[in-house]
Amino acid sequence: MNLLFQQVLNGLTLGSIYGLVALGLTLVYGILHIPNFAHGALYMVGAFASYFFMTDLGLHYWIAMLLSGGVVAVLAMLCERLVFHPLRNAPPIHDKIAAIGILLFLEAVVQMFWGSDFRRMASPFGGILRFDGLIIPEQRLLIIVGAFTLMLALHLFLRKTMLGSTIIAMAQSREGAFLVGIDANRVAMLTFAISGMLAAFAATLYAPINLVYPAMGHLVIMKAFVIIVLGGMGSIPGAIVGAMILGFAESFGGFYLSSDYKDIIAFSLLVVILSFRPTGLFAKGAH
Amino acid sequence: MLQLEAVEVCYGSFKALKGVSMQVGAGELVVLLGANGAGKTTLFNTISGLLKPTAGRVTLEGQRIDGLKPSRLVGAGVVQCAEGRKLFPQMSVQENLSLGAYLHRRDREGNRRNLREVYALFPILEQKKDEPAGSLSGGQQQMVAIGRALMSRPRLLMLDEPSLGLAPLVVNQMFEVITRINRSGTSVLLAEQNAFAALKIAHRAYVIEGGSLVMEGDQQAMLGNEAVRKAYIGA
Numbered sequence: 408m409n410l411l412f413q414q415v416l417n418g419l420t421l422g423s424i425y426g427l428v429a430l431g432l433t434l435v436y437g438i439l440h441i442p443n444f445a446h447g448a449l450y451m452v453g454a455f456a457s458y459f460f461m462t463d464l465g466l467h468y469w470i471a472m473l474l475s476g477g478v479v480a481v482l483a484m485l486c487e488r489l490v491f492h493p494l495r496n497a498p499p500i501h502d503k504i505a506a507i508g509i510l511l512f513l514e515a516v517v518q519m520f521w522g523s524d525f526r527r528m529a530s531p532f533g534g535i536l537r538f539d540g541l542i543i544p545e546q547r548l549l550i551i552v553g554a555f556t557l558m559l560a561l562h563l564f565l566r567k568t569m570l571g572s573t574i575i576a577m578a579q580s581r582e583g584a585f586l587v588g589i590d591a592n593r594v595a596m597l598t599f600a601i602s603g604m605l606a607a608f609a610a611t612l613y614a615p616i617n618l619v620y621p622a623m624g625h626l627v628i629m630k631a632f633v634i635i636v637l638g639g640m641g642s643i644p645g646a647i648v649g650a651m652i653l654g655f656a657e658s659f660g661g662f663y664l665s666s667d668y669k670d671i672i673a674f675s676l677l678v679v680i681l682s683f684r685p686t687g688l689f690a691k692g693a694h
Numbered sequence: 695m696l697q698l699e700a701v702e703v704c705y706g707s708f709k710a711l712k713g714v715s716m717q718v719g720a721g722e723l724v725v726l727l728g729a730n731g732a733g734k735t736t737l738f739n740t741i742s743g744l745l746k747p748t749a750g751r752v753t754l755e756g757q758r759i760d761g762l763k764p765s766r767l768v769g770a771g772v773v774q775c776a777e778g779r780k781l782f783p784q785m786s787v788q789e790n791l792s793l794g795a796y797l798h799r800r801d802r803e804g805n806r807r808n809l810r811e812v813y814a815l816f817p818i819l820e821q822k823k824d825e826p827a828g829s830l831s832g833g834q835q836q837m838v839a840i841g842r843a844l845m846s847r848p849r850l851l852m853l854d855e856p857s858l859g860l861a862p863l864v865v866n867q868m869f870e871v872i873t874r875i876n877r878s879g880t881s882v883l884l885a886e887q888n889a890f891a892a893l894k895i896a897h898r899a900y901v902i903e904g905g906s907l908v909m910e911g912d913q914q915a916m917l918g919n920e921a922v923r924k925a926y927i928g929a
Binding site: 569572573575576579580582583585586587588589590 | 744
Protein backbone atom coordinates (compact mmCIF):
# COMPACT_ATOMS: atom_id res chain seq x y z
CA MET A 408 0.00 0.00 0.00
CA ASN A 409 2.66 2.42 1.08
CA LEU A 410 4.90 1.49 -1.85
CA LEU A 411 2.05 1.91 -4.29
CA PHE A 412 1.26 5.28 -2.75
CA GLN A 413 4.86 6.38 -3.12
CA GLN A 414 4.75 5.51 -6.81
CA VAL A 415 1.54 7.48 -7.28
CA LEU A 416 3.16 10.41 -5.53
CA ASN A 417 6.27 10.14 -7.70
CA GLY A 418 4.15 9.86 -10.83
CA LEU A 419 2.17 12.96 -9.90
CA THR A 420 5.36 14.88 -9.10
CA LEU A 421 7.00 14.01 -12.40
CA GLY A 422 3.77 14.54 -14.32
CA SER A 423 3.34 17.99 -12.75
CA ILE A 424 6.80 19.16 -13.75
CA TYR A 425 6.57 17.67 -17.23
CA GLY A 426 3.12 19.21 -17.56
CA LEU A 427 4.31 22.74 -16.82
CA VAL A 428 7.19 22.44 -19.27
CA ALA A 429 5.04 20.80 -21.96
CA LEU A 430 2.31 23.44 -21.60
CA GLY A 431 4.74 26.20 -22.50
CA LEU A 432 6.01 24.20 -25.43
CA THR A 433 2.55 23.39 -26.76
CA LEU A 434 1.35 26.99 -26.37
CA VAL A 435 4.22 28.31 -28.47
CA TYR A 436 3.74 25.55 -31.02
CA GLY A 437 0.00 26.15 -31.20
CA ILE A 438 0.44 29.85 -31.96
CA LEU A 439 3.64 30.12 -33.94
CA HIS A 440 4.22 26.55 -35.12
CA ILE A 441 7.74 26.78 -33.78
CA PRO A 442 9.11 23.63 -32.11
CA ASN A 443 11.02 25.58 -29.50
CA PHE A 444 14.05 23.41 -28.74
CA ALA A 445 15.36 26.28 -26.63
CA HIS A 446 12.54 25.74 -24.14
CA GLY A 447 14.71 23.33 -22.13
CA ALA A 448 17.37 26.01 -21.89
CA LEU A 449 14.79 28.47 -20.57
CA TYR A 450 13.92 25.87 -17.94
CA MET A 451 17.58 25.57 -17.03
CA VAL A 452 18.05 29.35 -16.86
CA GLY A 453 14.99 29.46 -14.59
CA ALA A 454 16.67 27.07 -12.15
CA PHE A 455 19.94 29.03 -12.20
CA ALA A 456 18.14 32.33 -11.76
CA SER A 457 16.35 31.03 -8.67
CA TYR A 458 19.60 29.53 -7.42
CA PHE A 459 21.31 32.89 -7.86
CA PHE A 460 18.54 34.84 -6.12
CA MET A 461 18.52 32.41 -3.19
CA THR A 462 22.18 31.69 -2.60
CA ASP A 463 23.84 34.91 -3.80
CA LEU A 464 21.22 37.44 -2.85
CA GLY A 465 19.77 35.48 0.05
CA LEU A 466 16.17 35.96 -1.03
CA HIS A 467 13.34 33.74 0.09
CA TYR A 468 12.34 30.74 -2.05
CA TRP A 469 9.00 32.24 -3.12
CA ILE A 470 10.50 35.60 -4.03
CA ALA A 471 13.29 33.88 -5.94
CA MET A 472 10.71 31.86 -7.85
CA LEU A 473 8.70 34.95 -8.78
CA LEU A 474 11.80 36.89 -9.85
CA SER A 475 13.05 33.92 -11.84
CA GLY A 476 9.67 33.69 -13.57
CA GLY A 477 9.99 37.35 -14.51
CA VAL A 478 13.58 37.00 -15.73
CA VAL A 479 12.82 34.01 -17.92
CA ALA A 480 9.62 35.60 -19.24
CA VAL A 481 11.68 38.59 -20.40
CA LEU A 482 14.33 36.28 -21.82
CA ALA A 483 11.67 34.32 -23.73
CA MET A 484 10.22 37.55 -25.13
CA LEU A 485 13.71 38.60 -26.21
CA CYS A 486 14.11 35.28 -28.03
CA GLU A 487 10.85 35.95 -29.83
CA ARG A 488 11.72 39.54 -30.72
CA LEU A 489 15.37 39.07 -31.65
CA VAL A 490 15.35 35.60 -33.19
CA PHE A 491 11.97 34.13 -34.10
CA HIS A 492 10.21 37.31 -35.21
CA PRO A 493 12.83 38.22 -37.84
CA LEU A 494 12.54 34.63 -39.13
CA ARG A 495 8.75 34.65 -39.44
CA ASN A 496 8.79 34.52 -43.24
CA ALA A 497 11.75 32.16 -43.51
CA PRO A 498 11.36 28.43 -44.19
CA PRO A 499 10.42 26.48 -41.02
CA ILE A 500 13.80 24.76 -40.78
CA HIS A 501 15.36 28.15 -39.91
CA ASP A 502 13.26 28.38 -36.75
CA LYS A 503 14.48 24.97 -35.68
CA ILE A 504 18.11 25.80 -36.30
CA ALA A 505 17.72 29.12 -34.51
CA ALA A 506 16.09 27.40 -31.53
CA ILE A 507 19.02 25.03 -31.23
CA GLY A 508 21.31 28.05 -31.50
CA ILE A 509 19.55 29.73 -28.57
CA LEU A 510 19.82 26.49 -26.60
CA LEU A 511 23.59 26.28 -27.11
CA PHE A 512 24.06 29.97 -26.46
CA LEU A 513 22.17 29.97 -23.16
CA GLU A 514 23.97 26.87 -21.96
CA ALA A 515 27.33 28.40 -22.79
CA VAL A 516 26.45 31.62 -20.98
CA VAL A 517 25.35 29.76 -17.86
CA GLN A 518 28.46 27.61 -17.98
CA MET A 519 30.61 30.72 -18.26
CA PHE A 520 29.23 32.14 -15.01
CA TRP A 521 28.57 29.03 -12.95
CA GLY A 522 30.70 26.30 -14.52
CA SER A 523 29.32 22.87 -15.28
CA ASP A 524 29.22 21.61 -11.68
CA PHE A 525 26.15 20.09 -10.15
CA ARG A 526 24.64 22.32 -7.52
CA ARG A 527 22.12 21.73 -4.82
CA MET A 528 19.35 24.21 -4.25
CA ALA A 529 17.93 24.37 -0.76
CA SER A 530 14.26 24.81 -0.19
CA PRO A 531 12.47 25.86 2.97
CA PHE A 532 10.20 22.87 2.41
CA GLY A 533 12.64 20.09 3.20
CA GLY A 534 10.44 18.45 5.80
CA ILE A 535 8.46 15.25 5.55
CA LEU A 536 4.80 14.84 6.35
CA ARG A 537 3.49 11.57 7.71
CA PHE A 538 -0.11 10.47 7.53
CA ASP A 539 -1.00 7.10 8.91
CA GLY A 540 2.22 5.48 7.75
CA LEU A 541 2.26 7.35 4.42
CA ILE A 542 5.31 9.49 3.83
CA ILE A 543 4.99 12.70 1.86
CA PRO A 544 8.02 14.94 1.39
CA GLU A 545 6.84 18.55 1.59
CA GLN A 546 8.58 19.61 -1.61
CA ARG A 547 6.76 16.94 -3.62
CA LEU A 548 3.44 18.06 -2.23
CA LEU A 549 4.40 21.63 -3.10
CA ILE A 550 5.23 20.61 -6.67
CA ILE A 551 1.89 18.88 -7.17
CA VAL A 552 -0.20 21.63 -5.59
CA GLY A 553 1.86 24.35 -7.26
CA ALA A 554 1.61 22.79 -10.70
CA PHE A 555 -2.13 22.27 -10.49
CA THR A 556 -2.61 25.82 -9.23
CA LEU A 557 -0.60 27.16 -12.17
CA MET A 558 -2.53 25.01 -14.63
CA LEU A 559 -5.82 26.25 -13.22
CA ALA A 560 -4.59 29.85 -13.36
CA LEU A 561 -3.53 29.35 -16.99
CA HIS A 562 -6.90 27.83 -17.83
CA LEU A 563 -8.78 30.74 -16.25
CA PHE A 564 -6.52 33.25 -17.97
CA LEU A 565 -7.03 31.68 -21.40
CA ARG A 566 -10.77 31.14 -21.01
CA LYS A 567 -11.99 34.04 -18.94
CA THR A 568 -9.91 37.04 -19.94
CA MET A 569 -9.96 38.87 -23.26
CA LEU A 570 -6.15 38.97 -23.32
CA GLY A 571 -5.94 35.22 -22.79
CA SER A 572 -8.57 34.43 -25.37
CA THR A 573 -6.49 36.23 -28.01
CA ILE A 574 -3.98 33.37 -27.64
CA ILE A 575 -6.66 30.74 -28.23
CA ALA A 576 -8.13 32.78 -31.08
CA MET A 577 -4.74 33.00 -32.76
CA ALA A 578 -4.26 29.24 -32.37
CA GLN A 579 -7.66 28.42 -33.86
CA SER A 580 -7.59 30.84 -36.78
CA ARG A 581 -4.69 33.12 -37.47
CA GLU A 582 -6.55 35.02 -40.18
CA GLY A 583 -9.66 35.27 -38.03
CA ALA A 584 -7.54 36.86 -35.32
CA PHE A 585 -6.20 39.44 -37.78
CA LEU A 586 -9.72 40.21 -38.97
CA VAL A 587 -10.87 41.22 -35.49
CA GLY A 588 -7.78 43.38 -34.99
CA ILE A 589 -5.67 41.15 -32.75
CA ASP A 590 -2.02 42.15 -33.01
CA ALA A 591 0.01 39.04 -33.87
CA ASN A 592 3.20 40.44 -32.34
CA ARG A 593 1.59 41.09 -28.99
CA VAL A 594 0.14 37.59 -28.89
CA ALA A 595 3.49 36.07 -29.84
CA MET A 596 5.31 37.94 -27.07
CA LEU A 597 2.62 37.14 -24.54
CA THR A 598 2.77 33.46 -25.45
CA PHE A 599 6.54 33.33 -25.13
CA ALA A 600 6.39 35.16 -21.80
CA ILE A 601 3.86 32.71 -20.36
CA SER A 602 5.80 29.78 -21.72
CA GLY A 603 9.07 31.02 -20.19
CA MET A 604 7.44 31.81 -16.88
CA LEU A 605 5.94 28.32 -16.60
CA ALA A 606 9.34 26.79 -17.39
CA ALA A 607 11.03 28.88 -14.69
CA PHE A 608 8.38 27.97 -12.10
CA ALA A 609 8.68 24.29 -13.01
CA ALA A 610 12.48 24.40 -12.70
CA THR A 611 12.34 26.19 -9.35
CA LEU A 612 9.79 23.72 -8.02
CA TYR A 613 11.77 20.70 -9.16
CA ALA A 614 15.33 21.85 -8.46
CA PRO A 615 15.30 21.20 -4.68
CA ILE A 616 14.67 17.46 -5.22
CA ASN A 617 16.99 17.33 -8.19
CA LEU A 618 20.19 19.14 -9.04
CA VAL A 619 20.97 22.37 -10.84
CA TYR A 620 23.44 22.10 -13.75
CA PRO A 621 23.71 23.50 -17.28
CA ALA A 622 22.56 20.31 -19.03
CA MET A 623 19.54 19.80 -16.75
CA GLY A 624 17.11 20.85 -19.48
CA HIS A 625 18.06 18.19 -22.01
CA LEU A 626 16.07 15.23 -20.82
CA VAL A 627 13.18 17.40 -19.65
CA ILE A 628 12.73 19.03 -23.05
CA MET A 629 13.00 15.68 -24.87
CA LYS A 630 10.24 14.36 -22.67
CA ALA A 631 8.17 17.50 -23.08
CA PHE A 632 8.36 16.92 -26.85
CA VAL A 633 7.28 13.32 -26.38
CA ILE A 634 4.36 14.61 -24.31
CA ILE A 635 3.12 17.15 -26.81
CA VAL A 636 3.46 14.67 -29.66
CA LEU A 637 1.51 12.16 -27.55
CA GLY A 638 -1.12 14.67 -26.56
CA GLY A 639 -1.43 16.25 -30.00
CA MET A 640 0.75 19.21 -30.99
CA GLY A 641 -0.81 22.45 -29.78
CA SER A 642 -3.39 20.84 -27.52
CA ILE A 643 -3.51 22.11 -23.93
CA PRO A 644 -5.43 19.22 -22.33
CA GLY A 645 -3.25 16.91 -24.41
CA ALA A 646 -0.13 18.33 -22.77
CA ILE A 647 -1.49 17.81 -19.25
CA VAL A 648 -2.84 14.30 -19.89
CA GLY A 649 0.31 13.33 -21.79
CA ALA A 650 2.49 14.60 -18.93
CA MET A 651 0.56 12.56 -16.38
CA ILE A 652 0.73 9.42 -18.53
CA LEU A 653 4.46 9.85 -18.88
CA GLY A 654 4.98 10.69 -15.21
CA PHE A 655 3.10 7.60 -14.08
CA ALA A 656 4.67 5.34 -16.68
CA GLU A 657 8.12 6.40 -15.52
CA SER A 658 7.38 6.09 -11.86
CA PHE A 659 5.67 2.70 -12.09
CA GLY A 660 7.95 1.42 -14.83
CA GLY A 661 11.00 2.53 -12.88
CA PHE A 662 9.71 0.74 -9.81
CA TYR A 663 8.39 -2.51 -11.25
CA LEU A 664 10.95 -2.94 -14.04
CA SER A 665 14.13 -1.13 -13.23
CA SER A 666 14.94 2.50 -12.65
CA ASP A 667 17.67 2.16 -15.29
CA TYR A 668 14.90 1.87 -17.88
CA LYS A 669 13.00 4.92 -16.59
CA ASP A 670 14.00 7.18 -19.47
CA ILE A 671 13.54 4.53 -22.15
CA ILE A 672 9.94 4.11 -21.07
CA ALA A 673 9.03 7.59 -22.28
CA PHE A 674 10.23 6.92 -25.77
CA SER A 675 8.79 3.40 -25.96
CA LEU A 676 5.46 4.87 -24.93
CA LEU A 677 5.74 7.39 -27.74
CA VAL A 678 6.30 4.64 -30.30
CA VAL A 679 3.40 2.55 -28.98
CA ILE A 680 0.85 5.38 -28.76
CA LEU A 681 1.77 6.82 -32.14
CA SER A 682 1.35 3.41 -33.77
CA PHE A 683 -2.29 3.44 -32.66
CA ARG A 684 -3.06 7.17 -32.77
CA PRO A 685 -0.73 8.83 -35.27
CA THR A 686 -2.20 12.31 -34.61
CA GLY A 687 -1.71 12.04 -30.87
CA LEU A 688 -4.33 11.50 -28.19
CA PHE A 689 -6.05 14.85 -28.71
CA ALA A 690 -6.47 16.24 -32.20
CA LYS A 691 -4.72 19.54 -32.72
CA GLY A 692 -6.69 22.61 -31.73
CA ALA A 693 -8.93 20.77 -29.28
CA HIS A 694 -8.97 23.03 -26.25
CA MET B 695 -14.52 57.54 -48.02
CA LEU B 696 -12.27 54.74 -49.32
CA GLN B 697 -10.13 55.47 -52.33
CA LEU B 698 -7.73 53.25 -54.26
CA GLU B 699 -5.33 54.78 -56.75
CA ALA B 700 -3.48 52.57 -59.23
CA VAL B 701 -2.98 49.79 -56.70
CA GLU B 702 -0.77 46.92 -57.77
CA VAL B 703 -0.17 43.69 -55.85
CA CYS B 704 2.21 40.91 -56.80
CA TYR B 705 2.54 37.33 -55.59
CA GLY B 706 6.15 36.70 -56.52
CA SER B 707 6.33 37.50 -60.21
CA PHE B 708 2.58 37.15 -60.72
CA LYS B 709 0.75 40.46 -60.78
CA ALA B 710 -2.61 39.84 -59.12
CA LEU B 711 -3.82 43.45 -59.24
CA LYS B 712 -2.82 45.65 -62.16
CA GLY B 713 -3.40 49.27 -61.29
CA VAL B 714 -6.80 49.21 -59.63
CA SER B 715 -8.46 52.57 -58.95
CA MET B 716 -11.82 52.69 -57.26
CA GLN B 717 -13.76 54.36 -54.50
CA VAL B 718 -16.50 53.76 -52.01
CA GLY B 719 -18.42 56.81 -50.80
CA ALA B 720 -19.79 57.28 -47.28
CA GLY B 721 -23.00 55.30 -46.86
CA GLU B 722 -22.63 53.61 -50.24
CA LEU B 723 -23.17 49.95 -51.01
CA VAL B 724 -20.74 49.05 -53.76
CA VAL B 725 -20.57 45.64 -55.40
CA LEU B 726 -17.46 44.09 -56.86
CA LEU B 727 -18.27 41.51 -59.50
CA GLY B 728 -15.81 39.02 -60.86
CA ALA B 729 -15.18 35.38 -61.55
CA ASN B 730 -13.01 33.13 -59.39
CA GLY B 731 -9.40 34.23 -59.53
CA ALA B 732 -10.22 37.68 -60.89
CA GLY B 733 -8.62 39.36 -57.87
CA LYS B 734 -11.56 40.13 -55.58
CA THR B 735 -10.08 38.53 -52.49
CA THR B 736 -6.63 39.97 -53.22
CA LEU B 737 -8.21 43.42 -53.44
CA PHE B 738 -10.00 42.91 -50.12
CA ASN B 739 -6.93 41.61 -48.36
CA THR B 740 -4.97 44.59 -49.64
CA ILE B 741 -7.52 47.04 -48.30
CA SER B 742 -7.57 45.28 -44.91
CA GLY B 743 -3.78 45.30 -44.65
CA LEU B 744 -3.17 41.55 -44.95
CA LEU B 745 -1.30 42.22 -48.21
CA LYS B 746 0.88 45.19 -49.02
CA PRO B 747 0.51 46.87 -52.41
CA THR B 748 3.70 47.00 -54.49
CA ALA B 749 2.55 50.27 -56.07
CA GLY B 750 -0.27 52.77 -55.74
CA ARG B 751 -2.03 54.07 -52.67
CA VAL B 752 -5.06 53.37 -50.54
CA THR B 753 -6.63 56.21 -48.57
CA LEU B 754 -9.42 56.33 -46.04
CA GLU B 755 -10.95 59.80 -45.75
CA GLY B 756 -7.78 61.26 -47.18
CA GLN B 757 -5.46 59.39 -44.78
CA ARG B 758 -3.10 56.92 -46.34
CA ILE B 759 -3.76 53.42 -45.02
CA ASP B 760 -1.77 51.07 -47.25
CA GLY B 761 1.00 49.36 -45.32
CA LEU B 762 -0.75 49.77 -41.98
CA LYS B 763 -1.07 46.67 -39.83
CA PRO B 764 -4.44 44.84 -40.00
CA SER B 765 -5.06 45.62 -36.33
CA ARG B 766 -4.69 49.37 -36.99
CA LEU B 767 -7.11 49.16 -39.89
CA VAL B 768 -9.76 47.39 -37.86
CA GLY B 769 -9.33 50.15 -35.31
CA ALA B 770 -9.86 52.72 -38.08
CA GLY B 771 -13.17 51.04 -38.95
CA VAL B 772 -12.14 49.02 -42.01
CA VAL B 773 -13.51 45.58 -41.19
CA GLN B 774 -13.48 42.56 -43.43
CA CYS B 775 -15.79 39.59 -43.25
CA ALA B 776 -13.62 37.17 -45.18
CA GLU B 777 -14.42 34.43 -47.58
CA GLY B 778 -14.46 31.12 -45.75
CA ARG B 779 -15.60 32.99 -42.61
CA LYS B 780 -12.40 32.42 -40.60
CA LEU B 781 -14.26 31.85 -37.36
CA PHE B 782 -12.74 30.43 -34.18
CA PRO B 783 -14.29 26.99 -34.61
CA GLN B 784 -13.92 25.60 -31.09
CA MET B 785 -15.12 28.78 -29.40
CA SER B 786 -18.78 29.37 -28.70
CA VAL B 787 -20.84 31.69 -30.88
CA GLN B 788 -20.86 34.29 -28.15
CA GLU B 789 -17.08 34.09 -27.64
CA ASN B 790 -16.61 34.61 -31.37
CA LEU B 791 -18.84 37.67 -31.29
CA SER B 792 -17.11 39.05 -28.19
CA LEU B 793 -13.72 38.75 -29.84
CA GLY B 794 -15.10 40.89 -32.67
CA ALA B 795 -15.17 43.68 -30.08
CA TYR B 796 -11.56 42.99 -29.09
CA LEU B 797 -10.35 46.51 -29.92
CA HIS B 798 -13.31 48.03 -28.06
CA ARG B 799 -12.98 45.76 -25.03
CA ARG B 800 -12.98 48.63 -22.56
CA ASP B 801 -16.41 49.84 -23.65
CA ARG B 802 -18.40 47.01 -22.09
CA GLU B 803 -21.71 48.87 -22.19
CA GLY B 804 -21.36 49.59 -25.92
CA ASN B 805 -20.42 45.98 -26.60
CA ARG B 806 -23.45 44.67 -24.76
CA ARG B 807 -25.63 46.99 -26.85
CA ASN B 808 -23.97 45.83 -30.07
CA LEU B 809 -24.34 42.20 -29.06
CA ARG B 810 -28.08 42.75 -28.56
CA GLU B 811 -28.25 44.33 -31.99
CA VAL B 812 -26.45 41.39 -33.60
CA TYR B 813 -28.82 38.97 -31.89
CA ALA B 814 -31.76 41.07 -33.08
CA LEU B 815 -30.39 40.84 -36.61
CA PHE B 816 -29.78 37.07 -36.35
CA PRO B 817 -32.11 35.65 -33.66
CA ILE B 818 -30.94 32.10 -34.33
CA LEU B 819 -27.48 33.02 -33.01
CA GLU B 820 -28.88 33.89 -29.61
CA GLN B 821 -30.42 30.42 -29.36
CA LYS B 822 -27.06 28.88 -30.28
CA LYS B 823 -24.83 31.27 -28.37
CA ASP B 824 -23.15 28.57 -26.28
CA GLU B 825 -22.51 26.13 -29.12
CA PRO B 826 -19.10 25.93 -30.79
CA ALA B 827 -19.13 28.05 -33.94
CA GLY B 828 -17.68 25.15 -35.93
CA SER B 829 -20.76 23.03 -35.27
CA LEU B 830 -23.17 25.45 -36.94
CA SER B 831 -24.53 25.18 -40.48
CA GLY B 832 -22.87 27.16 -43.27
CA GLY B 833 -25.53 29.87 -43.22
CA GLN B 834 -25.34 30.26 -39.46
CA GLN B 835 -21.55 30.41 -39.57
CA GLN B 836 -21.84 33.20 -42.12
CA MET B 837 -24.15 35.00 -39.70
CA VAL B 838 -21.55 34.64 -36.95
CA ALA B 839 -18.89 36.02 -39.30
CA ILE B 840 -21.02 39.04 -40.18
CA GLY B 841 -22.03 39.48 -36.55
CA ARG B 842 -18.41 39.36 -35.46
CA ALA B 843 -17.51 41.96 -38.08
CA LEU B 844 -20.34 44.21 -36.82
CA MET B 845 -19.02 43.89 -33.26
CA SER B 846 -15.81 45.51 -34.55
CA ARG B 847 -17.87 48.68 -35.23
CA PRO B 848 -17.12 49.00 -38.94
CA ARG B 849 -17.45 52.23 -40.84
CA LEU B 850 -16.58 50.33 -44.00
CA LEU B 851 -17.68 46.71 -43.99
CA MET B 852 -16.15 44.48 -46.64
CA LEU B 853 -18.00 41.26 -47.31
CA ASP B 854 -16.22 38.64 -49.39
CA GLU B 855 -18.67 36.21 -51.01
CA PRO B 856 -21.13 36.04 -48.12
CA SER B 857 -23.56 33.93 -50.18
CA LEU B 858 -21.01 31.26 -51.08
CA GLY B 859 -22.36 27.79 -50.37
CA LEU B 860 -25.64 28.96 -48.84
CA ALA B 861 -29.14 27.74 -49.69
CA PRO B 862 -31.07 30.18 -51.92
CA LEU B 863 -33.53 31.12 -49.18
CA VAL B 864 -30.67 31.92 -46.81
CA VAL B 865 -28.96 33.94 -49.51
CA ASN B 866 -32.02 36.20 -49.76
CA GLN B 867 -32.02 36.73 -45.99
CA MET B 868 -28.33 37.48 -46.11
CA PHE B 869 -28.81 40.20 -48.74
CA GLU B 870 -31.69 41.66 -46.74
CA VAL B 871 -29.48 41.91 -43.69
CA ILE B 872 -26.69 43.52 -45.72
CA THR B 873 -29.16 46.14 -46.94
CA ARG B 874 -30.22 46.83 -43.37
CA ILE B 875 -26.61 47.20 -42.24
CA ASN B 876 -25.98 49.64 -45.08
CA ARG B 877 -29.12 51.67 -44.30
CA SER B 878 -27.97 52.09 -40.72
CA GLY B 879 -25.07 54.14 -42.09
CA THR B 880 -22.24 51.65 -42.69
CA SER B 881 -20.54 51.77 -46.07
CA VAL B 882 -20.43 48.33 -47.63
CA LEU B 883 -18.11 46.82 -50.23
CA LEU B 884 -19.53 43.50 -51.35
CA ALA B 885 -17.71 40.97 -53.51
CA GLU B 886 -20.11 38.55 -55.13
CA GLN B 887 -20.53 36.01 -57.85
CA ASN B 888 -24.27 36.09 -57.29
CA ALA B 889 -24.42 39.18 -59.48
CA PHE B 890 -28.14 39.65 -59.91
CA ALA B 891 -28.98 39.53 -56.21
CA ALA B 892 -26.01 41.72 -55.38
CA LEU B 893 -26.80 44.35 -58.01
CA LYS B 894 -30.38 44.57 -56.81
CA ILE B 895 -29.25 45.96 -53.46
CA ALA B 896 -26.22 47.94 -54.69
CA HIS B 897 -25.80 51.64 -55.45
CA ARG B 898 -22.86 51.11 -57.76
CA ALA B 899 -20.73 48.26 -59.04
CA TYR B 900 -17.31 47.48 -60.46
CA VAL B 901 -16.37 44.49 -62.59
CA ILE B 902 -12.93 43.01 -62.08
CA GLU B 903 -11.27 40.70 -64.59
CA GLY B 904 -7.73 39.38 -64.53
CA GLY B 905 -6.67 41.86 -61.87
CA SER B 906 -8.03 44.97 -63.59
CA LEU B 907 -11.31 46.82 -63.26
CA VAL B 908 -12.95 46.58 -66.66
CA MET B 909 -16.25 48.28 -66.00
CA GLU B 910 -18.05 50.47 -63.52
CA GLY B 911 -21.47 52.01 -63.26
CA ASP B 912 -24.53 52.56 -61.13
CA GLN B 913 -27.08 49.88 -60.42
CA GLN B 914 -29.34 50.59 -63.41
CA ALA B 915 -26.49 50.82 -65.88
CA MET B 916 -24.99 47.55 -64.70
CA LEU B 917 -28.27 45.65 -64.64
CA GLY B 918 -28.99 46.91 -68.16
CA ASN B 919 -25.52 46.24 -69.50
CA GLU B 920 -25.43 43.46 -72.07
CA ALA B 921 -21.91 42.27 -71.25
CA VAL B 922 -22.61 42.11 -67.51
CA ARG B 923 -25.86 40.24 -68.10
CA LYS B 924 -24.12 37.74 -70.33
CA ALA B 925 -21.11 37.17 -68.14
CA TYR B 926 -22.55 37.28 -64.64
CA ILE B 927 -26.31 37.02 -64.72
CA GLY B 928 -26.72 34.50 -67.48
CA ALA B 929 -29.80 36.04 -69.08
